[in-house]
Amino acid sequence: MAEKKPINWIEVLRNYVQNKPQRTAQEIDDETDQLFLKYIDDAKQKEEQDDNSYKKIPKFFQKALLNEHQLNFRVRQEARTRFLHHKTSEILDKEDLEKLWMLLKDNISPPNDGKERINYNSFLTIASMLPIKCRHFFSASTFLKFDRDEYGRIDIIAFFHSIVRKVNLFQTRIQISLYDTIGNGYLREKDLENYIFELIPIFAQLQNLQENFFPFYVITAVRKFFFFLDPKRTGRIYIKDMLTSPILAELYELRQDRFTVEELSQNWFSVQSTQKVYQKYLKLDTDHNGLLKKSELQKYSWGLTNIFIDRVFEECQTFEGEIDYKTFLDFVLAMENKKTPQSLQYFFKILDVYHKGAIDTFVLNMFFRPIVQKLEQKDKYGFNVEDVKDEIFDMAKPSVPHAITLQDLINCGQGDIIVSMLIDAKAFYDYDQRESGNYLDMEEYDYDF
Template identity: 45%
Template sequence: MDWKEVLRRRLAAPQADPKKKKSEQELKDEEMDLFTKYYSEWKGGRKNTNEFYKTIPRFYYRLPAEDEVLLQKLREESRAVFLQRKSRELLDNEELQIPPMIGEEAMINYENFLKVGEKAGPKCKQFFTAKVFAKLLHTDSYGRISIMQFFNYVMRKVWLHQTRIGLSLYDVAGQGYLRESDLENYILELIPTLPQLDGLEKSFYSFYVCTAVRKFFFFLDPLRTGKIKIQDILACSFLDDLLELRDEELSKESQETNWFSAPSALRVYGQYLNLDKDHNGMLSKEELSRYGTATMTNVFLDRVFQECLTYDGEMDYKTYLDFVLALENRKEPAALQYIFKLLDIENKGYLNVFSLNYFFRAIQELMKIHGQDPVSFQDVKDEIFDMVKPKDPLKISLQDLISSNQGDTVTTILIDLNGFWTYENREALVANDNENSADLDDT
């Protein structure tokens, strides 16, 4: 019986003299006395509550201040020793060797799985559990799992732990996240270990690092806090793409689609240099207008330079990278968030008929300049609302755009004449592609 129950029964018991009424204060004092007495008994006879509070373990440790150099060094060294110890607890390459499989895929049941676990070394114990077996058990009618699948699972887990330890070594604050400078140092020191980057000149390293880091921060730091959780880095596929460059035989197609490859980085930086006509290392609005097919509207470009970080009205390479990442990944929520902020001219958190018309008028003007008959805004507006199907029939929120899976089409219609023309003539283009395919089949 706990102290609360004892106290409740004592208070519920009849008083010695029910005819004698006690004041409210007396009743409160008596209740407090009883509470103190039984609580002290319940806690092992401690009558001094201060003595009890002293036994609470310490759970907060203040971080050293910037001027406490000795404490900072001590903390860094202790973290390094801790991470080294964790690294030694992981399976190494020799321990991860598996004999080649011949013939049908080898399977193992739970009983034998446990027997292997008993004979495995202490480093392997964490993998030979019922939880792991259940994760890998799928449709085998005999209740077995694939040995190769299990091996791949172990490899992936070890790789994640190794990578987490490697990233944590660059976590200067020791708080589980990397700042921009931390991630820059990590990637800079990673370059010599990636054979696909052997051809990069050292003078280009700083631009390559900037290009690589921006992708992490653009997608993983949407609130622009200047730091990313190490867990988020491990959970996304970007690190896999980056470490894919260890493959010496990586295909040309894979390199072209990998943002972190040398050809991709050189392409993006080369575009930046080509746009920079006055060679001052920055892009003006006029220079940026030549991006892509040079058919983005001036209204949209005005919003880019109003909302994005610029220096004396010009854009640097880092800001340009955000711009490119947004336009090349318009299906992604982070990219839609970037563009939505530019389209939300009234900063209301939604797009209404006025804001849609504001941007589409610029498309109509470009159509006139190119000798095309302008399309009715009313028709385009109705199509946009039909595509998005917002919760509010008069307002389109960012979440509406993301949920509709039509955000890339809607944003393209509003900011780029070439994109709008492609959308408007999509049926004719599809028919033309089919005809071309048929002609090739005939030949």
């Protein structure tokens, strides 16, 4: 009996692929979408067969897959990662953008008046000469979004810049989404820490960052995102909120090679700024236990009153009566950005002593009397508590008389001044003397570290 020859599977598969009709990437994507919708529909019909209530009440809760060791979690994560990498191939690269720009320059529409503009016919001609992945930028609705001159032409520079911005935004979205380990469209603190940690070697302005400072840099950077984009402290930041936030743009500015010293000092994410904040924390920590007690935080600024510091420790997370570096960063961000709604929310929580949702006359008295006492210690007299209370109510314009809510502080446009008047003796004195220019000298009163 003759021996059977072993099957050459490589050759069999090669012949199968060669003989099968070739399809474009778009056709494959379309088929994938159709199969996906079919599987969703089949699953829905099965649910309705198992329980008739699904026919009237749709499923509105899906248990999150948080166990990373479950097979379905890993399969879902792998599928999502492959999907994102596939989407990366749809992003225009440098060559695509250069080709696009050359086609725009070569198809300037008449009349020849020295202006770099194209009409709709040229717009469609250019689209037909580009790869498929470029063509969604050349829809009629896109053309109509730009200002047109009397010849119906749009400016090619404005159009090209809009494409570059969209490409950068899409690329950033995919990069961030790769760190969304759960796949629900948001980043947890750990996810965002991983994302920023891997940006450090890439950004030009972070090349001088010492490796032993990496963990503290990451904590400092992440804190700003969570302070402004997660004011309710849910522990998560939605990716769409990150993309539309100026905070992400501020971080990405560090990709630039050239920066002035002043620009770096104003950027929270720069090496100079993060080290400055961390160094101040270390200087305040006089007992070197890695945490700050009330007496240590009090030295942040001479003008801060005892009652304000007490309330900070009552409302913020503490560890045996002391705050850690993350809580300190929230404090610094609130102090440096008093005009923002997130900072006003932070201070309102502290000022709302009785958790009534409003600051009344009694609370104003409670916070302002220590201000007066602190100034009198420095021989600054003549401040009438009743007059100041009236001025604060006039500034806040509360919807309910003598009861200032958080929304009142935000709407009045002077919430930062009101907060400063109630927590900081120096800030109040400088505001009161703004017309005379008789300000307190910080060198005379500031703490010496």
